[in-house]
Amino acid sequence: MMIDAKELGYKEINEKLRESGNECEINDCLGQRFIAAGMSDKHIKINGVPGNALGAYLNGAKIEVFANAQDAVGDTMNEGKIVVHGNIGDAAGYAMRGGKIFVGGDAGYRAGIHMKAYKEKIPVMVIGGCAGSFLGEYQAGGIITVLGLDADNRDKKIVGYFPCTGMHGGKMYLRSSCENIKFPGQVTVSHANGKDLDDLKSIISEYCEEFDLDADEILDTEFTVLTPDSKNPYKQMYVAN
Amino acid sequence: MSIRYIYPEFEVVRNENRCIACRVCERQCANEVHSYNEEKNVMISDETKCVNCQRCVSLCPTRALKIVKSDCTLRENANWQNDTIKEIYKQAGSGGVLLSSMGNPKPLPVYWDKILINASQVTNPPIDPLREPMETRVFLGKKNGEIERDENGNLKCSLPPQLELSMPVMFSAMSYGSISYNAHASLARAATELGILYNTGEGGLHEDFYVYGPNTIVQVASGRFGVHEDYLKAGAAVEIKMGQGAKPGIGGHLPGAKIVGDVSKTRMIPEGSDAISPAPHHDIYSIEDLRQLVFSLKEATEYKKPVIVKVAAVHNIAAIASGIARSGADIIAIDGFRGGTGAAPTRIRDNVGIPIELALASVDQRLRDEGIRNTVSLVVGGSIRSASDVIKAIALGADACYVATAALLALGCHLCRTCQSGKCNWGIATQRPDLVKRLNPDIGSERLVNLMTAWRHEIKELMGGMGINSIEALKGNRLMLRGVGLNEKELEILGISHAGE
Numbered sequence: 001m002m003i004d005a006k007e008l009g010y011k012e013i014n015e016k017l018r019e020s021g022n023e024c025e026i027n028d029c030l031g032q033r034f035i036a037a038g039m040s041d042k043h044i045k046i047n048g049v050p051g052n053a054l055g056a057y058l059n060g061a062k063i064e065v066f067a068n069a070q071d072a073v074g075d076t077m078n079e080g081k082i083v084v085h086g087n088i089g090d091a092a093g094y095a096m097r098g099g100k101i102f103v104g105g106d107a108g109y110r111a112g113i114h115m116k117a118y119k120e121k122i123p124v125m126v127i128g129g130c131a132g133s134f135l136g137e138y139q140a141g142g143i144i145t146v147l148g149l150d151a152d153n154r155d156k157k158i159v160g161y162f163p164c165t166g167m168h169g170g171k172m173y174l175r176s177s178c179e180n181i182k183f184p185g186q187v188t189v190s191h192a193n194g195k196d197l198d199d200l201k202s203i204i205s206e207y208c209e210e211f212d213l214d215a216d217e218i219l220d221t222e223f224t225v226l227t228p229d230s231k232n233p234y235k236q237m238y239v240a241n
Numbered sequence: 242m243s244i245r246y247i248y249p250e251f252e253v254v255r256n257e258n259r260c261i262a263c264r265v266c267e268r269q270c271a272n273e274v275h276s277y278n279e280e281k282n283v284m285i286s287d288e289t290k291c292v293n294c295q296r297c298v299s300l301c302p303t304r305a306l307k308i309v310k311s312d313c314t315l316r317e318n319a320n321w322q323n324d325t326i327k328e329i330y331k332q333a334g335s336g337g338v339l340l341s342s343m344g345n346p347k348p349l350p351v352y353w354d355k356i357l358i359n360a361s362q363v364t365n366p367p368i369d370p371l372r373e374p375m376e377t378r379v380f381l382g383k384k385n386g387e388i389e390r391d392e393n394g395n396l397k398c399s400l401p402p403q404l405e406l407s408m409p410v411m412f413s414a415m416s417y418g419s420i421s422y423n424a425h426a427s428l429a430r431a432a433t434e435l436g437i438l439y440n441t442g443e444g445g446l447h448e449d450f451y452v453y454g455p456n457t458i459v460q461v462a463s464g465r466f467g468v469h470e471d472y473l474k475a476g477a478a479v480e481i482k483m484g485q486g487a488k489p490g491i492g493g494h495l496p497g498a499k500i501v502g503d504v505s506k507t508r509m510i511p512e513g514s515d516a517i518s519p520a521p522h523h524d525i526y527s528i529e530d531l532r533q534l535v536f537s538l539k540e541a542t543e544y545k546k547p548v549i550v551k552v553a554a555v556h557n558i559a560a561i562a563s564g565i566a567r568s569g570a571d572i573i574a575i576d577g578f579r580g581g582t583g584a585a586p587t588r589i590r591d592n593v594g595i596p597i598e599l600a601l602a603s604v605d606q607r608l609r610d611e612g613i614r615n616t617v618s619l620v621v622g623g624s625i626r627s628a629s630d631v632i633k634a635i636a637l638g639a640d641a642c643y644v645a646t647a648a649l650l651a652l653g654c655h656l657c658r659t660c661q662s663g664k665c666n667w668g669i670a671t672q673r674p675d676l677v678k679r680l681n682p683d684i685g686s687e688r689l690v691n692l693m694t695a696w697r698h699e700i701k702e703l704m705g706g707m708g709i710n711s712i713e714a715l716k717g718n719r720l721m722l723r724g725v726g727l728n729e730k731e732l733e734i735l736g737i738s739h740a741g742e
Contacts (some may be wrong), residue, residue: 010536010540014540021465033536033537034536034540037540038540038541038542053537056537057470059469059470071524072524072537075524075537076465078469078470091523094523095464097469097509106543114465114517114519116466116509118506118509118510120504124513136325138517140510140514141510141511142514161625166517167518168514168515169510169511169514175652229498231514231515232513232515233515233517234515235497235515236336236337237334237338238338238339238340238661239331239332239334239336239337239339239340240331240340240353240659240662241328241586
């Protein structure tokens with residue numbers, strides 16, 4: 001079903017999406033918020049720029065955006081996949097607990113903040129370009145990968161300031177030697193090898209299929225892996241009173 | 242051995258004539274205060290570990306035990322009191338932030354106790370609730386500003402979603418993780434039987450409790466633990482937690498030691514990992530941002546459920562509440578500075594926030610002044626201790642009250658204020674299976690139902706005395722209240738006259 005978003009509010013767009021079959025396409029999207037909030041079992045293509053909280057609480061649907069997206073993409077998503085061909089705004093994947101967010105371009109501040117995981121349910125976020133400051137703040141689980149494609153040509157750092165602040169779970173991969181990046185004391189910084197590379201290969205292969213890129217070429221570069229030292233960062237901070 | 246600076250706060254007094262060395266006290270104490278000396282066939286105690294939870298006292302079959310406050314004290318000093326000095330010792334010994342549990346125990350003013358309720362004499366008749374119908378039901382949610390009729394003159398009945406409560410009290414948020422499975426089961430079952438609601442807190446909803454969904458408020462807080470589509474749709478309402486009265490302005494850390502088994506699964510974080518709720522919602526820096534979260538939740542639940550925004554009572558609460566009312570929230574919950582907690586830094590619990598009585602009065606007045614009081618319902622908590630507190634809150638302008646500490650007391654809590662240890666001997670604030678099973682949900686829910694049934698009757702008696710037969714007629718009816726021993730500023734904020742006026 002085709003939905004012409006022109007002059008429709010977010011409420012109407014979501015009503016139409018709920019009524020429609022599994023294949024939907026939204027045209028002329030212009031900043032409408034909350035698109036596909038909580039939806040499952042749908043494949044939604046969006047032409048134009050969706051507004052904040054795209055795919056919030058997403059529960060299994062696949063969303064493809066052929067432009068930029070705004071803030072809070074995939075807020076608290078549980079299952080499904082969001083593919084954004086352009087850039088995304090701040091706080092993408094806030095507290096996501098499952099599913100995947102693939103971004104072709106850059107991400108704003110606080111991408112992957114407080115991502116979680118439980119057993120085999122592991123959320124994955126891949127940012128093709130560069131990420132802003134506070135990447136993976138409070139990260140409690142899941143895998144965040146930043147590729148920094150074309151970063152050098154644009155004279156951009158792969159991540160902004162204060163990555164991994166408060167990180168206490170999950171993993172972060174940065175496609176860079178990260179020599180010029182300062183990480184907080186509670187994370188271990190190492191070169192990706194062995195099982196890390198196997199995990200990366202499967203994540204990046206899936207990413208490259210969406211964006212029609214060459215996975216081997218992307219993988220043929222050094223990756224830095226970041227893991228937290230402790231699952232209990234505040235254990236020593238308190239005294240019972 | 243280093244010097245022990247702190248003498249035990251309590252003494253275990255054991256009447257040796259009564260003690261039969263049955264070792265019940267030893268088995269009952271998770272803090273390991275009691276032990277048995279086989280050689281001498283006597284029970285001995287290590288008082289340094291005692292938290293005065295009274296479990297051993299309650300279970301001792303021969304009433305041989307009592308716990309008393311030790312009279313071994315430091316030299317009296319009105320400025321440097323015993324507790325203050327001991328806190329210094331604790332911090333000097335550990336370098337740690339002081340961590341406490343439950344509500345603020347300091348002798349700060351309790352305005353409920355300085356407000357008196359009116360009754361009818363001669364000029365209007367009181368009503369006897371035993372013989373006349375009394376309405377204690379309340380509906381929470383946005384109310385339409387005016388009556389609308391269609392072209393045939395019939396009423397348009399298109400109210401936004403409402404919560405129906407049989408009485409103006411709900412059990413407030415306590416997460417699964419901070420309290421036990423059996424405590425949650427007791428609350429859920431009691432709420433269902435009573436026709437009121439309980440609140441999941443920020444710990445997700447255990448799959449066994451989805452059946453109680455119509456009587457459940459599901460909470461969304463900054464850590465978003467356990468939040469997903471099914472969870473949001475399971476509850477009768479969704480509550481966004483911005484703050485908590487016991488610890489305004491900070492988040493929460495449920496220690497990894499409590500993230501075990503089903504708690505881990507319900508929160509969707511790995512076992513043993515700290516559950517960290519950040520201080521802010523990092524997507525909310527303004528009322529406009531709050532509006533975005535309110536409406537993302539409304540979209541996800543298809544506008545079928547009211548959205549509650551819970552905040553702590555702080556200095557500019559009236560302006561904050563006005564903003565929340567304009568954010569699209571259906572209900573505002575305000576938590577006063579005496580509200581309970583499973584763990585909060587002592588300094589914050591005891592020094593941050595304002596009394597709920599003053600916050601409620603100023604919010605209700607502000608929303609009236611701005612003409613938006615009907616666009617939102619007001620729920621207040623922290624701390625509501627009795628039916629008369631409920632009546633006073635309603636008369637000051639609340640639509641309903643949240644209670645938690647009172648509910649825990651009904652479940653057996655003795656307010657020893659060491660929830661953070663995870664060793665609750667009453668099976669409430671613990672995840673240890675041997676302790677959790679001490680709380681029987683059949684008995685727990687029955688005691689909660691008893692408590693609320695009693696309160697409901699008292700509410701009717703108090704209303705009847707005033708000649709009021711419906712909660713709606715009491716709401717914001719401050720003429721029914723008088724202050725005693727309050728200064729003019731306090732009376733002005735509360736919007737009540739002094740007794741005798």
